[in-house]
Amino acid sequence: MLTTYPSIAISGIGSVTITIVQSLYQNKIPFQILCRNQTRFLSLKNSPIGFQGPNGKLVQFELTDHLTMIQDNQEKFDYIFIGCKNQNLSEYLEETKSLLKPNGKWILIQNGIPEQQFKSYKNKIIGGVVGWNTQTLSNHTYYQSNVGSLILGDVTGTKPDPLWNQILSPYIPVVLTDKLSGYRWHKLAINSIINGLAASKQLSLGELFLNRKSRSEALETLTEIKLLMNQLQIKEQVVPGSFSIQKLGEGPGSLPRWISHLILILLGLKYFKIRTSMVQDLDARRKTEIEFINGEVVKTAKELGIPVPRNEWIVLKVKELEESNNTR
Template identity: 65%
Template structure:
C-alpha cells in the first residue's frame, strides 16, 4: 500500500527549494510547483533541472508533471513551502493564502528571522533553518556543496510530525525542534559573516577568511550577536555541521583567539572559491537581503539599547554598493 502523503506545494524555485525538490524526487514524494507567471512555467516545462549533490552525482529532474500556474490552481494544500527572498515574502504569503487549507501551514525557509514578519499568522507557520549551501552555476545547473540539514520548528514550540524525516532523508538530514529561535539566531550569526561581511567586501570565503583583517571583522560581528543573545536570554542551538558562535565571539565561553582565527582560516580554505548568495547578488547587480541579515541584528540591537558598530558598518557598505547599480 502506498503511503498517504499530505499535500505539499512549493512556490518559488531557487537553490534552496531545488535542493528540497531533489530530496522529494529521490524519495518519490508527491508535490506541486506553483508558478506565478506563464513564462516561468513554460521555461520549467522545457528545461529539466540539473542537480549535482555533494556526492558528485548529477540528477536530471523533470518538473513537467509537477507544474501548475498559480492562477489556475483549484486545489488547497496542507503545506506550502515559500522559496522567495525576504523582501517579497509578504507578497508570497498573500498570493498563496487562498491555496492553503484552513489547518494548513506555510514553511518559511528564508534566512534571518522571517517569522517575525507574520506574528498574527504564527499558528500557521513552520520555520525552516537551512544548513546546506547550494549554488546556481554559470550553466544554470545547481551544485550542493555540503550535505547539510533542515531544522524545522514552530514559534509556538509545538511538536512537528515526524514524517518530514521520511520525506527528506537521507538526502537532507532533518532536525525537528521546539527551540526554533535558538537555531534562527545561530544561523543569523553565521550568515552575518559568510553572507553579510563577504558581500560588503564582494569576496569569496577564501579571499575573506585567509586575511587576518577579515577574520578579525568576523569575530567582532559574532561578538556583537553573541552579546545580543545573552541579553535576550536566547540559548544558541547549533545547526548540524556548523560551529557555535558562542565559542567564536568574544566573552564567556570563547575559545582562545588564535584557535578562533585558525577555525575561520580553515573555513576559508575549505570553501575557498565559494561566493555566497549575497555576494552573487551583487555580482549580478541585484539587491541583497542585507536588511534581513546584519540589518536584523542592527534592528534588534537598537530596540534593546545595544551597540553593534561592526554590523552597522556591513549594512552601510552593502547598501552603498547597491545604490551604485
C-alpha cells in the same frame, strides 16, 4: 513507511527550494510547483533540472508533471514551502494563503528571522533553517556543496510532525525542534559574516577568511551578536556542521583567539570559491537581504540599547554598494 502523504507545494523556485524538490522527487513524494509567471513555467517545463549533490553524483529530473500556474491551481495544500527573498515574503504569503487547507501551514526557509514579520500568522507557520549551500553553476546545474540539514520548528513552540524525516531523508537530514529561535539566531550570526561581511567586501569565502583583517572583523561581528543573544536570553542551538557562536565570539565560554582564526581559515579553504547568495546578488546588481540579516541585528540592538558598530558598518557598506550598482 508512509502510505499516504500530505499535499505539498513550493512557491518560489531557486537554489534552496530546488534542493528540497530533488529530495521530494527522489523519494517519490507528490508535490506541486506554483509558478508565478509564464516564462519561468515554460523554462521549467522545457528543460530538465540538473542537480549535483555533495556526494558528487549528478541527477537529472523533469518537472513537467509537477508544474502549474498559480492562478490556474485548484488544489489546497497541507504545506507550502515559500522560497522567495525576505523582501517579497509578504506578497508570496498573500498570494498563497487561500491555497492552504484549514490546518495547513507555510514553511518559511528564508534567512534571518522571517517569522517575526508575521506574528498574526503564528499558528500557520513552520520555520525552516537551512544548513546547506546550493549554487547555480555556469552550465545551469545546481550544485549543493555540503550535506547540510533542514531544521523545522513550529512557531507555536512545538515540534513539527515526524513525517518530515521520511519525506526528505536521506537526501536532506531533518532536525525537528521546539527551540526554533536558538537555531534562527545561530544561523543569523553565521549569515552575518558569510553573507553580510562577504557582501560588504564582495569576496568569496576563501578571499574573506584567508585575510587576517577580514577574519578579525568577522569575529567582531559574531561577538556583537553573541552579546545580543545573551541579553535576549536566547540559548544558541548550533546547526549541524556549523560552529558555536558562543565559542567563536569573545567573552565567557570563548575559544582561544588563534583557534577561532584557525576555524575561519579552514572554512575559507573548504569553500574557497563559494560566493554566497548576497555576494551573488551584488554581482548581478540585485537588491540584497542585508536589512534582514545584519540589519535585523542592528534593529534589535537599538531596541535594547546595545552598540553593534561592526554590524552597522556592514549594513551601510552593502547599501552603498547597492546604490552604486543601481540595483533593481
